[in-house]
Amino acid sequence: MGAGKARLRSELSQPEVQLLGKADRLTYEKGTAFVLLLHITDDFGVESAEGWARPEGGTYVRIPLRRGSSGDYELEVPPSLHQNKTVNVYVVATDRSGHKGQLGDPSHPIQIKRKGLFSKIFGKDGG
Secondary structure, X not given: OOHHHHHXXXXXXXXXXXXXXXXXXXXXXXXXXXXXXXXXXXXXXXXXXXXXXXXXXXXXEEEEOEEOOOOEEEEEEOHHHHOOOOEEEEEXXXXXXXXXXXXXXXXXXXXXXXXOHHHHHHOOOOO
C-alpha cells in the first residue's frame, strides 16, 4: 500500500466497539452489580477505552474498563451507582491515531433494566 493510501486509511479508521452477548438480555438483579462484556478492536491498536454510566435521571459517572485478552473488556456497574433503576451506559474507545469509536452516546445510551418480579417468576429477561 502506498504512503497516501496508508495515510488516508489511518485518517478514516476508528475503533470498533461491540457488545458481547445478547443485547435483548440487558438486565440485572436488584441489589447486585452487573458486568457488560465488550469487544474493542482497531487496526492501529486501542490506546484507551472508558465507560460512562448513570442511573435513570442521574449524572454520568466514568467507569474504568477492565481489559481482558484479545480486545475483550468488562464494564462493571455496582449497585451504589445503578440504585436499582434503569441504567444508561455508553463506551468510548480511542486508537493510537486519536480516532474515537463509540457504543451508544450520552443522548442515545444502551439501557440496562432491573429484572422485575414477573421475569423472575417466569424466567424471562426484561420487565
